[in-house]
Amino acid sequence: MTQTTINQAEIAKFTAMAEEWWDPKGKFKPLHKFSPVRLGYIRDHLLSHFGRDGSAMRPFEGLTILDVGCGGGLLCEPLARLGASVTGIDAAERNITIAKLHAEQSGLEIDYQATTSEALAATGKKYDMVLNMEVVEHVDNVPLYMKSCADLVKPGGLMLTATLNRTARAYALAIVGAEHILRWLPVGTHDWNKFLTPDEIKALLTRNGLRITGETGVVYHPLTDEWRASRDMGVNYMVMAERPALS
Template sequence: MLDKSKKTGGNNFSEQEISRFDALAESWWDPQGKYKTALEFNRARLDVIKAQIESHFGKGNLPPDYSALSIIDIGSGGGLISEPLAKLGAQVTGIDASAVSVEVAKRHAQKNGVEVTYRHMLSSEVVEEGLQYDVVINAEVVEHVPDQQQLIQECASLVKPGGLLVLATLNRTLKSYVIAIVGAEYVMRYLPVGTHDWQKFVKPSELERWVGSDFTLKHQTGMKLNPFKGKWLTTSSLAVNFIQAYSKNK
């Protein structure tokens, strides 16, 4: 039997991480559930992602023709990013290492009449198929895999020339440890204890190095929570959550 805990090219995932997210998947879409703060975070994150897609592919002040765009969401989970982008008309593929998450996303999309292609697979398998996309999104995934550099390089290889790569994760700083782990998991209980490993958080400079010289960093922004209003906002500080958008050379 294959040892899926090893850091091999075709098995870059952790069984422990997948089991954890299997348990979470059914709750992801509940706006009144215990993950409503995470849903609000996704709303703010999605605003940034859409703005970068429209800046990159738009025509002047006009938004792009989403129906002409192919998008892949690496680690799509319950479809929180994939489904809204598909609603705009984009051709969206969501992949995830968790079969349960894929099925949850499929059911939700079908229930809402949204066409999304969800596949239970890894980014390495998509690379092996020789596929490329206009937009590649990897949001809050890299901090959960054994070989982080491999994942980012796979994502980069999936971007078409002239396309867009969007990465989102947590910075490895003292502030992120206090806020994202002590605060979010132990104090406020926004996330289950053990959701994150601070040692797996990634610095912006590390992402930029892993992406490689074929890309240009176009935009980066931080995210912060207003605890009194329960709203997530963008911030110039990249100390905790941050998003980067890269354009690939033609």
């Protein structure tokens, strides 16, 4: 594999923060706050798409889920508890070390690997759902990254992409507000120039054989201190796509 999606500066940035993945008051506090709305969206689409019973204790038994850029495993662990067979990959080895340790302490079996989406795709692996959550804005060679993620989706499977829109409002809120004023994130976490618009993400998905099935914005409500799904995709947003089943 001569091409890579790895951005060494981004890897170093997240490696330096790796010890704090599971601290809800630490540098990843925004992701802890963000997780419920992400998990709710994932759960609803998995239940509907695969015809699962939402009242079951482990409704995703038998489904395979890949979390690309899994970090410390904040999404992997709850999905494993819901019965899915979960694989988490991250290019930062320290993140994988932290994720493995926490999963072991939690009594969960999760397949964590220090690798990239393109390297895993080269093995021919396929999954019922691929999660591409807040990663695309941190990689090099975005077309290669999105292609490799799409290649990991089984026929009839899903991929969810979550990222930040390249708008003036996203710059004001996600960078000036979240990093410089509120200090929710370390300064330099994001580069506005690497944000992608929903149309750009959807074009990359359809180019790689996926069909768009849903989209939503995600907005912060300060009075309740929570994130909620919204029609407003001007800052944070998610796009769901499926690979058509073989006929």
